[in-house]
Amino acid sequence: MFPILPGQANTLAGVLGDLRTNHFHGGLDIRTQQREGLTVHAAADGYVYRVAVQGTGYGNVIYLRHPNGMTTVYGHLQKFSDSLAAYVRQQQYKKKDFYVDLYPEPNQIAFKKGQAIGLSGNTGGSAGPHLHFEIRDSKDNHLNPLYFNFREIKDTTPPAFWNLALRPTTIDSRVNAQYDRMVFKPVKQKDGSYRIVQPIKATGEVGIELQAYDYMTGTGFRYGLHCIEIKMDGREIFTYNMEKFPSRAFRDYNNLIDYRTDQESGARFYRCYTPDGNDFELYKTDDYSGKLQLRDTLRHEVVIKIYDAFENSSILRFTIEGEKNTPIVQRESETAFNGYLNSELNENVLKITATGVGSSAPFATFFTDRRRVQKDPAYYVNNSAVFLTDLREFLPDSVQVGQKTLPLHYKEVIAPGLPDVYSTTDLAIRFDTTSLFDTLYLATRQSFQSLTINEPTIPLRHYVDVKFTPQGKVIPRERTGVYRYNGSGYSYIGGNWLGDALAFRIRELGSFMVRTDTIPPKVNLVEHSKKRIRAYISDDMSGIDQFRATVNGEWVLLNYEYKNRYLWSEKLDENADFAGELALEVTDRAGNSTILRVEIAEPAPKPAPRKRRR
Ligand SMILES: [Zn+2]
Numbered sequence: 001m002f003p004i005l006p007g008q009a010n011t012l013a014g015v016l017g018d019l020r021t022n023h024f025h026g027g028l029d030i031r032t033q034q035r036e037g038l039t040v041h042a043a044a045d046g047y048v049y050r051v052a053v054q055g056t057g058y059g060n061v062i063y064l065r066h067p068n069g070m071t072t073v074y075g076h077l078q079k080f081s082d083s084l085a086a087y088v089r090q091q092q093y094k095k096k097d098f099y100v101d102l103y104p105e106p107n108q109i110a111f112k113k114g115q116a117i118g119l120s121g122n123t124g125g126s127a128g129p130h131l132h133f134e135i136r137d138s139k140d141n142h143l144n145p146l147y148f149n150f151r152e153i154k155d156t157t158p159p160a161f162w163n164l165a166l167r168p169t170t171i172d173s174r175v176n177a178q179y180d181r182m183v184f185k186p187v188k189q190k191d192g193s194y195r196i197v198q199p200i201k202a203t204g205e206v207g208i209e210l211q212a213y214d215y216m217t218g219t220g221f222r223y224g225l226h227c228i229e230i231k232m233d234g235r236e237i238f239t240y241n242m243e244k245f246p247s248r249a250f251r252d253y254n255n256l257i258d259y260r261t262d263q264e265s266g267a268r269f270y271r272c273y274t275p276d277g278n279d280f281e282l283y284k285t286d287d288y289s290g291k292l293q294l295r296d297t298l299r300h301e302v303v304i305k306i307y308d309a310f311e312n313s314s315i316l317r318f319t320i321e322g323e324k325n326t327p328i329v330q331r332e333s334e335t336a337f338n339g340y341l342n343s344e345l346n347e348n349v350l351k352i353t354a355t356g357v358g359s360s361a362p363f364a365t366f367f368t369d370r371r372r373v374q375k376d377p378a379y380y381v382n383n384s385a386v387f388l389t390d391l392r393e394f395l396p397d398s399v400q401v402g403q404k405t406l407p408l409h410y411k412e413v414i415a416p417g418l419p420d421v422y423s424t425t426d427l428a429i430r431f432d433t434t435s436l437f438d439t440l441y442l443a444t445r446q447s448f449q450s451l452t453i454n455e456p457t458i459p460l461r462h463y464v465d466v467k468f469t470p471q472g473k474v475i476p477r478e479r480t481g482v483y484r485y486n487g488s489g490y491s492y493i494g495g496n497w498l499g500d501a502l503a504f505r506i507r508e509l510g511s512f513m514v515r516t517d518t519i520p521p522k523v524n525l526v527e528h529s530k531k532r533i534r535a536y537i538s539d540d541m542s543g544i545d546q547f548r549a550t551v552n553g554e555w556v557l558l559n560y561e562y563k564n565r566y567l568w569s570e571k572l573d574e575n576a577d578f579a580g581e582l583a584l585e586v587t588d589r590a591g592n593s594t595i596l597r598v599e600i601a602e603p604a605p606k607p608a609p610r611k612r613r614r
Contacts, residue, residue, distance in 0.1 A: 059124025
């Protein structure tokens with residue numbers, strides 16, 4: 001049964017497999033008339049297998065286990081149904097914690113199909129009122145709820161192509177004679193199909209990336225694709241199907257999309273080939289992992305078909321012409337060069353572009369610990385010379401062209417799937433078997449209190465442990481931790497002091513800084529009456545870690561909504577008045593505390609209404 005307004009036509013704000021930051025969307029986002037408080041119905045008979053109150057993520061969430069072994073999940077709830085709410089509140093008082101994750105006994109709290117289990121809301125990581133609804137099988141795979149044919153949802157609008165990108169994937173590959181990811185704009189034809197009108201020439205092995213969205217009738221939202229099918233010259237080379245995915249694979253999303261493009265521009269492209277290090281069952285490919293193989297000078301027809309879960313589809317066609325690698329025009333060899341150098345790493349291939357070469361033909365010298373390797377340009381573009389080197393051959397720490405030197409900072413090759421440690425006197429980086437998707441060409445830079453590990457454009461699969469000894473004095477240590485530069489500011493990571501080193505875990509690469517937070521949280525108490533305690537809390541640097549209230553030494557449940565930084569009390573016995581001293585303590589992640597102590601105020605007696613004078 002559809003859990004919101006069953007029997008009435010409705011629309012969705014999200015579907016299974018939507019590309020969200022760092023993860024696939026795990027279910028449906030069901031719209032709730034842009035408000036909170038709609039009854040949420042049990043989709044089938046079942047018992048509460050898990051119920052949780054989370055600060056972010058799912059917020060107030062119920063997991064119902066059904067007799068067939070499946071589980072349905074209901075997230076961002078405003079309230080649990082009365083019996084369930086009483087159970088949760090008791091447990092919160094027992095554990096003296098607002099945040100709880102509870103697994104009641106099987107059938108301790110059971111619901112019949114259609115029964116109200118709570119009210120819809122906007123709690124946790126929700127940007128507006130809706131119900132997040134999942135269906136999982138007994139192996140914790142997220143199933144596509146649209147396969148259950150809810151008649152409340154109708155859709156006749158097909159998905160649309162936004163952009164196509166072609167990426168050379170080996171050192172010998174080229175797209176339009178360059179070693180560059182190139183973006184092409186599909187043009188919609190009169191018959192509704194799409195075409196790329198520019199000529200495309202390519203050499204070697206090339207990966208397709210696709211930016212495309214589904215649309216649904218009656219909404220302005222964009223959704224993830226359900227299916228992608230790619231054929232070259234009539235032969236299927238790649239398919240993607242968002243029928244289901246395992247819970248543990250959430251982060252593999254970062255390796256499905258073109259992570260670098262997402263980090264740099266916010267545009268999310270599906271990589272339509274199996275990336276190294278991705279063992280997803282979402283794809284099926286030919287023997288070349290879905291990568292186009294251009295080994296001749298013929299014209300090849302590529303057809304991409306995309307579907308939504310209602311089998312509405314769109315088609316994109318383009319022609320790609322095979323090209324023999326164009327020989328380099330020989331120029332007079334020249335060591336004088338004084339232009340700009342920059343580097344870009346794409347999988348195993350490092351590309352160095354020397355801009356401002358004029359008619360001369362400089363060569364590049366790559367330096368490693370033990371040797372130097374000289375390379376001629378792979379090709380020229382306008383006044384730039386492009387040098388390519390495969391990092392599997394050697395790992396350079398700098399490159400020189402003419403008078404210009406570019407430091408590269410490469411330190412070591414870290415293979416995925418194996419534990420490995422890189423260490424120097426003041427830095428240790430530990431990788432475990434699940435840290436990486438793909439080979440990492442570890443590059444590090446340090447300066448006083450800051451550390452850079454590669455670039456934020458390379459995704460990590462799971463955690464990496466770092467031990468870093470900052471240079472210079474750090475006072476006071478107990479308020480000092482590591483923060484990551486997130487593009488606009490710093491977000492708190494934390495860390496533990498081990499001698500002079502800070503040990504911390506990261507899930508993203510990039511720049512890190514040791515910073516000190518000595519400013520305690522702000523607490524704005526707006527009510528402390530017999531009935532209720534209410535406050536707004538905030539913290540500038542490290543952020544709120546904990547809050548705790550007691551009245552006469554007795555712990556009081558405070559609910560917290562992080563989006564508006566609002567705390568409010570909830571009594572175990574609604575009829576008992578608060579009396580005595582309130583102590584409210586709020587602590588930030590760096591360990592700074594603010595403690596307020598006040599007497600619970602007797603509400604000021606209301607002035608008696610004045611009698612009207614006659
Ligand atoms: Zn959702």
